[in-house]
Amino acid sequence: xxxxxxxxxxxGVGASIPRPDGIPKLKGEFAYSxxxxxxxxxWGATVRSPHAxxxxxxxxxxxxxxxxxxxxxxxxxxxxxxxxxxxAVRDQPVFATGEVHxxxxxxxxxxxxxxxxxxxxxxxxxVAYEPLEPLVDPAIAARTGxxxxxxxxxxxxxxxxxxxxxxxxxxxxxxxxxxxxTESGLAIPDGIGGVDLHISxxxxxxxxxxxxxxxxxxxxxxxxxxxxxxxxxxxREDISLQIHLCMLALRTGRPVKMVYDRSESFVGHVHRHPxxxxxxxxxxxxxxxxxxxxxxxxxxxxxxxxxxxxxxxxCYFATGPYRVRxxxxxxxxxxxxxxxxxxxxxxxxxxPCFAYEAQMDRLAAALGLDPVALRLKNALGTGDRLPxxxxxxxxxxxxxxxxxxxxxxxxxxxxxxxxxxxxxxxTGLTTPxxxxxxxxxxxxxxKNLAFSxxxxxxxxxxxxxxxxxxxxxxxxxxxGQGMVTVVEQIGRSAxxxxxxxxxxxxxxxIGSAGSTSASxxxxxxxxxxxxxxxxxxxxxxxxxxxxxxxxxxxxRGDRLVASLEELLASGPIAHLERxxxxxxxxxxxxxxxxxxxxxxxxxxxxxxxxxxxxxVVRVVRIDTAQDVGRALNPLAVVGQIEGGIMQGVxxxxxxxxxxxxxxxxxxxxxxxxxxxFLDAPEVEAILIEEPDHWGPFGAKGVGExxxxxxxxxxxxxxxxxxxxxxxxxxxxxxxIALGSHQPPATSHQPDRRPEGS
Amino acid sequence: xxxxxxxxxARTADPTGAESLLTVLREQLGLPGAKNACEQGECGSCTVIxxxxxxxxxxxxxxxxxxxxxxxxxxxxxxxxxDAVQEALLDAGGVQCGFCTPGIVVAARHLFATxxxxxxxxxxxxxAGNICRCTGYGSIVRALAALAAETP
Ligand code: FES
Ligand code: FES
Numbered sequence: 001x002x003x004x005x006x007x008x009x010x011x012g013v014g015a016s017i018p019r020p021d022g023i024p025k026l027k028g029e030f031a032y033s034x035x036x037x038x039x040x041x042x043w044g045a046t047v048r049s050p051h052a053x054x055x056x057x058x059x060x061x062x063x064x065x066x067x068x069x070x071x072x073x074x075x076x077x078x079x080x081x082x083x084x085x086x087x088a089v090r091d092q093p094v095f096a097t098g099e100v101h102x103x104x105x106x107x108x109x110x111x112x113x114x115x116x117x118x119x120x121x122x123x124x125x126x127v128a129y130e131p132l133e134p135l136v137d138p139a140i141a142a143r144t145g146x147x148x149x150x151x152x153x154x155x156x157x158x159x160x161x162x163x164x165x166x167x168x169x170x171x172x173x174x175x176x177x178x179x180x181x182t183e184s185g186l187a188i189p190d191g192i193g194g195v196d197l198h199i200s201x202x203x204x205x206x207x208x209x210x211x212x213x214x215x216x217x218x219x220x221x222x223x224x225x226x227x228x229x230x231x232x233x234x235x236r237e238d239i240s241l242q243i244h245l246c247m248l249a250l251r252t253g254r255p256v257k258m259v260y261d262r263s264e265s266f267v268g269h270v271h272r273h274p275x276x277x278x279x280x281x282x283x284x285x286x287x288x289x290x291x292x293x294x295x296x297x298x299x300x301x302x303x304x305x306x307x308x309x310x311x312x313x314x315c316y317f318a319t320g321p322y323r324v325r326x327x328x329x330x331x332x333x334x335x336x337x338x339x340x341x342x343x344x345x346x347x348x349x350x351x352p353c354f355a356y357e358a359q360m361d362r363l364a365a366a367l368g369l370d371p372v373a374l375r376l377k378n379a380l381g382t383g384d385r386l387p388x389x390x391x392x393x394x395x396x397x398x399x400x401x402x403x404x405x406x407x408x409x410x411x412x413x414x415x416x417x418x419x420x421x422x423x424x425x426x427t428g429l430t431t432p433x434x435x436x437x438x439x440x441x442x443x444x445x446x447k448n449l450a451f452s453x454x455x456x457x458x459x460x461x462x463x464x465x466x467x468x469x470x471x472x473x474x475x476x477x478x479x480g481q482g483m484v485t486v487v488e489q490i491g492r493s494a495x496x497x498x499x500x501x502x503x504x505x506x507x508x509x510i511g512s513a514g515s516t517s518a519s520x521x522x523x524x525x526x527x528x529x530x531x532x533x534x535x536x537x538x539x540x541x542x543x544x545x546x547x548x549x550x551x552x553x554x555x556r557g558d559r560l561v562a563s564l565e566e567l568l569a570s571g572p573i574a575h576l577e578r579x580x581x582x583x584x585x586x587x588x589x590x591x592x593x594x595x596x597x598x599x600x601x602x603x604x605x606x607x608x609x610x611x612x613x614x615x616v617v618r619v620v621r622i623d624t625a626q627d628v629g630r631a632l633n634p635l636a637v638v639g640q641i642e643g644g645i646m647q648g649v650x651x652x653x654x655x656x657x658x659x660x661x662x663x664x665x666x667x668x669x670x671x672x673x674x675x676x677f678l679d680a681p682e683v684e685a686i687l688i689e690e691p692d693h694w695g696p697f698g699a700k701g702v703g704e705x706x707x708x709x710x711x712x713x714x715x716x717x718x719x720x721x722x723x724x725x726x727x728x729x730x731x732x733x734x735x736i737a738l739g740s741h742q743p744p745a746t747s748h749q750p751d752r753r754p755e756g757s
Numbered sequence: 758x759x760x761x762x763x764x765x766x767a768r769t770a771d772p773t774g775a776e777s778l779l780t781v782l783r784e785q786l787g788l789p790g791a792k793n794a795c796e797q798g799e800c801g802s803c804t805v806i807x808x809x810x811x812x813x814x815x816x817x818x819x820x821x822x823x824x825x826x827x828x829x830x831x832x833x834x835x836x837x838x839x840d841a842v843q844e845a846l847l848d849a850g851g852v853q854c855g856f857c858t859p860g861i862v863v864a865a866r867h868l869f870a871t872x873x874x875x876x877x878x879x880x881x882x883x884x885a886g887n888i889c890r891c892t893g894y895g896s897i898v899r900a901l902a903a904l905a906a907e908t909p
Contacts (some may be wrong), residue, residue, distance in 0.1 A: 018847045025855030026843040026862060028790020028830035035789040095759030116773065180794040180802055180856035180890050187880040230856030231791070231890050421878050480854025480891050635850040643853065669799035669888070677881040680894035 010173035012493035013697050016635035018631050019485050019723035021478070033227035034184035034285045036393050037594070038255035044248050045258070046116035047108040047125045048267065049100040052134035052337045052662025056100060059108060060126035070121045071252050078247065081216025085239045086230070087206060087342070092303040094214055094243050100129070102302035103663045104267025108405045111256050134337035134662045138276070138299040141334035148300045148307040148333040151315045153388050153591030156326035162282030162290035166362040170279070170355035171675060171728040173656040175272035175647075177344050178674055179479075182232015186257045187249035194221035195246045196506075200229040202236040203341075204475045205512035212470040214243050215250075216692050224244065225506045232479040233647070234343030235269040237517055238305050251561040259421050266667035268481040270342030271657060273298040273333070275314070275351040279671035281359045287369050289378045291326040292387075294318045295354060298341070300333040305342030307333040312453060313348030315591065316388050320356040321399045321446035322378040324387040329591070337662045343517055344709040344713045345647060349447040354729055355711035357443040361719070371442055372407045376400060380504040382445070386599075387397045395598045395699075396626050396690035401605040403444055405686045407624035412607055412621050412682075414438060424609050425616035426678055436609045438620075441716025444603045445708030448596040449692075449701050450520040450603035454586040458578050459524040463491070463532035463626055465540060469499025469551065470533060475506070476513035479634070481703055482636040483521040487529045487631055494533035496549040511578065519600065519701025522632065522748075523694070528579035530696040534704035540567055577756055581694055589684070602626040602705035604713035606646070606681075610721040615733030619681040619714055626685065629692040629700030637702050641685045644706025651707075655729050761825035762842065764832025767900060772819035777886060779803045779814035781822070790830035790859045794888070801887030804860035805829045811867050813886070832860035833866060842866050849900035853891035861887050865901055873908045880905070 011017050023411045024030040032152055061073035076083055078099035083089040096105045107127055112118040135141055185199040194217065206222045229236070241258045248256040260268045278295040290600050296314050299309035311333040318329045364371040379399040385392050415438075420427040424436060451457035462473040472491050478484045486503045491500035513525050537549050544562040546554035553563040567573075581597040607621040622645050631637045647655075654673040658665040666672045691698020719726050724739050760769050763786060777796070782788045782805070792802035796815045803815040806828040814827075815850045834840040840849070840866045852858050861884060868875055868883040876882065880901045881894075889897065 015851075016848070021837060021855070022847045022852045025852050025858050026830075026839060027834065028788075028859040028862075030855055031789075032792070032856065034793065035783075113831060169775060178890055179854070180800065180888065182794065182852065195764070229854060230794070231854040233890070259793070262797065419878060421882060427882075427901060478855075482853065639850045639853060639892055639896055642895040643891045644893070646893035647890075669795040671795055674888050674890065675894075676886075676888060677884045677894050677898070680881075680898070684894050685894065690895075 009725050011489065013489050013632050015489065016633055017485065019482060020488060021484060025383040027388050031228050032181055032230050033186065033198060033511050034181060034228060034259045036186040036198055038186060038188055038256065041255040041257050042111040042113060042252055043115040043118040044111050044245060044256050045122040046106050046110055046125065046264065047122045048242065048494050049096060049103060049105045049422040049675065051105055051131050052103040053128055053132045054100045055128035056096060056098060056107065057128035057130055063124045063126055064110055064121040067117065067121050067124060069117040071111045072248065073108055073110045074227040074251060075108045079214065082357065085088040085210040085214050085215055085243060086304055087238050087305040087306055088308055102337055104339065109248060111252050115328045127698050134140045134389040136336055136338055136662050138334035138336055139298055141336045142297055142332045143750065146335045147620060148335055149311050151311060151331040151591060153315055153327060153329040155592065156387060156391055158326060158328065160326035162284050164278065164283045164285060164363065164366050165279045166359055166366055168359055169727060171276045172351045172354055173730060174274040174659065175344060175655050175673060176266060176657055177233035177235035177269065179231030179235055181232055181263060182258040182260040183268050185227065185241060185245050188246035188255045189253055190247045191414050195225045195249050196225060197242060197246055198225045199242055200227050200236060202477050202479060202517055203476060203515040204507055206515065207239060207242050208507040210239050211243050211246055215246060222509045224507050224748060226477055226504045229477060229479045230664055232516065233345045234347065234517060237343040237515060238270050240268045240427045243340040248271045251517055256722045262669055263667045265341065266664060270340045272344035273300065273310055273341040273351065277355040279355050279359050281363050283363055283367065287367050287374050287377050289322055289324040292319045292324050293328045295594065296331040298333045299336055299338055300399065301336060301338045301340035303340045304339050304668060305318055309342065310348035313448065314352050316595065317349050317446050318352045318356065319335060319387050320353065321380045321444055322616065323380050323384055324646055327387050327531050329388060338659055339664065341382060342403065345644060346447065346704050347518060349445060350648065353708050354712045354715065357709060357716065358727065360372060360538045361410050361716055372403060375444055376405050379403060389587065389593055389595050391594045391596060393599060396627065396629065398688050398690045399444065399603060401688050402601050402625040402627055404604040405688065406605045407622050409623040409684060411454060415609065415620065421678060424611045424618040431611040431614060431616060435611050435613055437612060438718040439608050439610060439721025439722055441713045443602065443709035443712035443716055445705060446599060446601045447704055447708055449598040449600055450518050450524060450581050450594045452584050454584055456581045458512040459516055459528045460576065461525060461528035461532045461576050462510055462574060462576045463536040465536050465568065468566060469501065470495050470497045470536060471501055471503045472529050472532065473503045474513050474525055475511055476515040476521055477508050479516050481640060482633065482671060483516065483525060485636055486522050486632045487526055488524050494530050495537045495691045497551055498553050519703045522699050522701050524579060526696045526699065528577045532575050532577040533578065536573050539573050543567060543570065576582045598694065598700065600627050600700050600705050602709060604672060604710045606713040606717040608714060608717040608721060610718055610736060612722045614737055615737030617653055618717055621652065621682045622710060622713065623684045624706065625688055626702065626705050627700065628687045628689060628702050630689050631687045632697060632699050634687060637687060640702045641706045642683045644703065645710045648707045648710030651715055652729055652731060654730050668676050759819060760824040761822050761824065764828055768817065776819045777815050778817040778822045779820050781819040783812060788829050788831050792856055794856060801860040801864060802857055804863045804887065806863060807869055811864055830862050833862055842869065845900040845904045846897060849896045851892060851897040851900045857889040859888060861889065861897060874905045876877060877902050
């Protein structure tokens with residue numbers, strides 16, 4: 001059974017090579033942040049509010065401090081600096097003080113000699129609360145002006161009217177990213193007032209700034225180091241335990257480690273925004289989209305996080321990848337006492353996609369048109385303007401191609417198997433095969449690439465040529481998606497060297513790589529790597545008058561003119577590159593402007609088997625075509641597509657954080673259901689390669705598109721199988737079996753205007 | 758004090774009353790390969806083989822591991838080699854963040870040890886206790902199905 005480790009031959013751009021960290025991960029040797037240890041290390045634990053809203057009457061640390069092995073207890077009073085953090089707005093206190101604003105908000109932290117003692121001490125701390133009425137209905141919050149952002153987009157002729165009208169209301173529940181690695185880290189004091197934090201995160205420099213500002217330390221007194229990340233999907237874009245760990249280490253003078261358990265992880269990070277959406281689509285009798293009106297209400301929870309940008313995405317992409325003559329979008333991100341919502345894969349795009357794709361199906365039915373034909377008729381492409389912002393689309397946008405490609409893929413044969421593993425409900429239920437109805441659904445989604453609205457978005461890479469090869473230093477976070485593989489491939493293709501490695505640099509060694517989110521690292525850190533590697537190669541060739549570089553050295557024709565040792569004898573070769581994408585602008589008062597750096601589309605077709613009586617579903621198959629610009633590593637791209645689809649399927653059929661008065665009712669893997677091997681559909685993916693205008697080698701980011709329209713496609717297939725409206729995700733068994741909780745959807749012609757609009 | 762064999766080596770540990778085998782492996786025996794992602798028996802990240810049976814080590818009381826033989830991901834292959842399951846997963850893209858990977862490697866090894874040529878349905882069923890949040894499972898199933906097909 002044993003073979004020796006081997007290396008592949010061509011390892012540049014386009015090759016499906018395995019991950020450089022794959023073998024240590026497979027052998028259990030890869031160090032995640034939760035695996036780190038230091039001599040004399042303490043363990044930290046967090047005290048959290050049991051109320052969604054309450055006044056803190058008193059905090060008594062004495063019972064905790066009296067315990068053997070407890071070293072310190074810290075609250076907001078111990079915070080030295082601004083004491084506030086937040087990715088976009090520093091609006092959250094490090095610890096709740098005065099009033100608690102959401103269930104699970106940190107109130108204090110403790111450090112003790114071992115993990116168990118730390119946990120017991122956290123439980124022993126006495127906090128007296130006076131519970132207050134929480135604001136949990138985002139509609140009330142919106143009405144009373146409790147909002148993070150309100151967006152109004154008006155574009156095109158407001159008087160344009162279509163004869164065929166469909167209206168609907170849709171709802172998306174709160175989804176958890178559920179990365180398998182929980183929040184964890186290790187802080188080590190440097191003995192002279194500073195601290196080194198080893199952390200799994202998505203954005204090292206954003207964490208860094210929030211830590212040193214909150215604690216009023218000089219930037220160089222805090223150094224953040226990337227530690228191994230057990231998945232992220234948006235959950236690590238905000239601060240969790242970073243500031244707590246640094247405070248504990250600085251206070252005790254000892255290394256401190258923290259690892260959230262699973263239930264704490266659920267409250268320890270932000271989630272996908274729950275959304276309520278009202279839509280009105282109007283088309284002419286030929287099926288041309290004339291006007292789309294949408295009202296989007298996103299529940300941002302207690303603190304700002306990224307609500308502003310998530311809502312913006314929802315609004316800018318509220319009409320989907322379609323041409324529309326006239327658009328009116330109203331979006332609100334409400335502030336409530338629910339758990340804070342922020343980044344999750346797709347970042348505001350999946351919610352409206354679920355709604356607008358249901359609308360497109362209803363419109364097709366009202367028009368008597370094929371749903372795929374209706375989408376093709378209105379497909380947005382290069383040279384069009386985004387119907388919301390009016391921005392001309394200059395990069396590739398193969399909407400037609402992704403739709404046509406998926407539509408042309410063969411459908412699976414009906415499944416006659418009576419093996420319970422292939423029946424809805426699986427082995428635990430007794431669905432008879434004749435009760436099963438098959439449904440097919442189609443959906444298309446669109447999203448932006450990288451950061452938007454004028455954000456100064458950049459990534460730094462330093463290329464360093466050594467006698468061992470090319471090092472690409474970066475602070476970019478590798479969350480599992482494969483940035484490290486692709487950046488090395490780019491370095492190889494650009495430099496000619498095979499020996500290219502990514503080196504993770506800390507915040508004191510290099511500038512920001514920006515966030516590992518927004519599908520941006522392939523293009524941003526990849527873009528910086530391309531330029532840095534090219535500059536290093538050019539300098540190497542210039543020095544000795546060569547025309548080609550490889551692992552042996554510099555060549556002229558077929559003659560080696562200098563080995564790497566000889567080349568570097570005259571001094572090191574290094575190049576620091578700061579890469580920016582095309583500039584974007586903030587929106588004007590009506591939401592117009594060149595707001596985005598680029599766009600990406602994908603289409604999904606779902607095949608489901610449903611037992612409508614029991615309300616259970618099996619997602620049999622997802623066919624997809626995705627606009628990838630250029631597949632730098634097809635194996636890694638397909639991995640992103642399959643993983644992203646699974647999260648979209650999860651939202652369609654099972655994943656929901658259930659809230660009651662702001663309190664999570666299912667903060668565990670026992671009660672928050674995740675798709676397993678038995679739930680995973682067959683996936684067939686076609687990669688559409690139409691090079692984009694600025695990504696390295698024409699590449700686009702690939703992480704998010706699989707999650708955007710896969711949810712919509714699955715629910716469309718379930719509607720097709722059952723005839724139910726299914727206007728809410730996740731679809732629950734009772735929604736199928738009883739048709740419960742259906743917000744009304746109507747279609748009518750000719751036009752009838754709703755009251756007051 | 759408990760005595761057990763881990764990856765063929767006799768070890769001793771001193772767990773406190775409620776400590777799990779997972780905690781002892783990770784924090785006392787220097788074997789962090791088994792991961793903790795739920796401590797509730799729901800995710801399989803902590804999977805090890807104990808006396809020939811697959812177990813979630815987070816659910817095994819360390820005291821109950823006294824006198825047993827335990828095999829963890831660290832015991833799957835020698836230091837400079839990977840085993841066929843590991844190689845198949847690597848080549849098929851079955852590893853992303855890798856947090857589920859040790860558990861999947863151990864569970865898949867156990868499957869192949871008990872049934873050298875499992876069908877795809879059997880692979881899915883055997884691994885149904887192992888959650889992976891990154892891959893969507895497809896690459897892992899393809900890797901193991903290909904390995905099963907190679908088995909004479
Ligand atoms: S950690 Fe043991 S099953 Fe999840
Ligand atoms: S690879 Fe990340 S959980 Fe499986």
